[in-house]
Amino acid sequence: MASVIHFCDSKGKSLLSRDFKGDIPSWAIEKFPFLLVESEEEPSKASPIIQFNGINYLYITHNNLYLLAMTKSSGMDTNVAQIFLFLHKIITVLTEYFKRLEEESIRDNFVIIYELLDEMMDFGYPQITETKMLKEYITQRSYQLEKRQKKAQELGPPSAITNAVSWRKEGITYKKNEAFLDVIESVNMLINQQGKVLRSEILGKIKVKSQLSGMPDLRLGLNDKIIHTDHNSNSGKNVEMEDVKFHQCVRLSKFETDKIITFIPPDGEFDLMTYRLSTSLKPLILVDCQIVTHSKSRVVITARIKSQIKKKSTANNVEILIPVPEDADSPKFQYSHGKIKYDPANSQIVWKLKHFPGGKEYAMQAELGLPSVLNTDPDVKVKRPIKVNFQIPYFTTSGIQVRYLKIQEPKLQYQSYPWVRYITQSGDDYTVRVD
Structure with a gap:
């Protein structure tokens, strides 16, 4: 498994590291920024796994950080999928601790991060990765941490860590279960x-x-x-x-x-x-849309939508996002159901229906002006697709x-x-x- 975990900045320079096995030479991390540059220069060879001089560099990105795990290429116990899963788990845990994981939060909380890494991994193998259990005895305030450590020395580790159910503590009570x-x-x-x-x-x-x-x-x-x-x-x-x-x-x-x-x-x-x-x-909500230009000065959009779910079901919060040519203006709408508005910032028409029962079919028509100076092509085409949003309860x-x-x-x-x-x-x- 992982020999070393590094937190690196946007250029690949190490901010913080934890060595679990001691089998990776110190010069290896110094090569990481150069290996990143080489991979960027050859996009066809870009990969989250880089091999160099008998060492595997496995990394993921988050905000302005690289989270890097290093292993020996000859290691027989390297489980790549598990390493990547663990790196993502580190991000989840630290984000839940610090709200936002970035270079500044790494520098401000390095003591807690070392504590967490020591509990999350032992000799390169993942151990405790549930935030709720880690927060039982690792807190963000140093005096609390010392207090918990003293209490842990007296009473031993939390029972949830010592038994088979590490993700749940004992003694949880609810009035209504x-x-x-x-x-x-x-x-x-x-x-x-x-x-x-x-x-x-x-x-x-x-x-x-x-x-x-x-x-x-x-x-x-x-x-x-x-x-x-x-x-x-x-x-x-x-x-x-x-x-x-x-x-x-x-x-x-x-x-x-x-x-x-x-x-x-x-x-x-x-x-x-x-x-x-x-x-x-088959489409749950089918959209039939026609876009026709007239005299280079206006565009007419006709759309029909059909709910192809069972009649006893209803789609809720339906949104049909219909793209229109950029710089279109002066919209006029005709429609049978729902609400329609023009969203010029995103060059689209937004058709909303709070409820759309199964088997129903509705229609709308929109006419928009086109600046004649910009439209020399008689066939104005919209390359972006229509986006459909919906929710259907009581149905899978x-x-x-x-x-x-x-x-x-x-x-x-x-x-x-x-x-x-x-x-x-x-x-x-x-x-x-x-x-």
């Missing part, structure tokens, strides 16, 4: 002007908000469609989950053998599971369903209340071409 589970799926889609889907994917996550006393053990059952590779479903679709990731609290061995998700949750909010589905989808595109969520606390044996919600929403890349 509840667990909230959100299944959220973001749909990314690229649609051409004829309504054909060129690319589609689903990015899903199961979020949990745990407000449970003691040390509860949760058992989550999902329908087979999402657990297994579905090559023989009744729908005739081949649905295969990719990039499935679980929170560290999930017992992976139990999932692999029984396909059941069992876990002792951290207190508060966390992502239990994330996944991706690359599958063929993949078909994932929570069969049950059982909560047991063997010592307290309290009555608990699980809540489950489903949300499908537009991703960052739900777009419709207009050319």
Whole structure:
């Protein structure tokens, strides 16, 4: 695993480092700025992994910093994916400690950072990476830190660190024991002007908000469609989950053998599971848009939108962002539903509908003036795509369903209340071409 961790400035010069193994020579970090320059000069060879003189340089960027891990090239225990995951975890933890991680916060908090690195990694191997557990005995004020250290010497380390549940402390109590589970799926889609889907994917996550006393053990059952590779479903679709990731609290061995998700949750909010589905989808909201220029002086935009979800479902907070030629002016609108405004700063028309029921179809028309001096081309074209934003409650595109969520606390044996919600929403890349 990692031998040395360096925090470097924007030029690659080390600001702070922690050597865990002592097998990397001191001159190695001095070469890093030059290796960065060489990689920038040859973009085709640019990579977050650089090898030089038997040393691996693995780095990520954040704000004005490089976070760098170094290992021996001949090391047989180098797990590249785990190192990158750990570097990202360092950023998460330090951001939660300092609110913003940048060069100034590194210089102002170097003592705390050394303490955190010593707890997060031991001889190059990740150990405690949950911020809530680290904050149990590492604080940002030195006098508090000394007080906690003295108390730790007297009483030993926190119990959550010594047992198998390092992400949860003991003694948590709530008057009302509840667990909230959100299944959220973001749909990314690229649609051409004829309504054909060129690319589609689903990015899903199961979020949990745990407000449970003691040390509860949760058992989550999902329908087979999402657990297994579905090559023989009744729908005739081949649905295969990719990039499935679980929170560290999930017992992976139990999932692999029984396909059941069992876990002792951290207190508060966390992502239990994330996944991706690359599958063929039909547009949930279809946009048919025509842009026509007249006499080089005005442009007429006609758009029809159709909600292709089930009639019993409703899309909320729908936004259709229609690009227009730059410097267009004097907008006039006609529309059947919702609200429309012109956004000249972003050269777009914004059509908003608070509610868009399934099966409904609405239309709008916009006429805008064009400065004749700027428009010598009779066919004014807009290269940017239409962007669509929406949220659909009580619905998932993949078909994932929570069969049950059982909560047991063997010592307290309290009555608990699980809540489950489903949300499908537009991703960052739900777009419709207009050319």
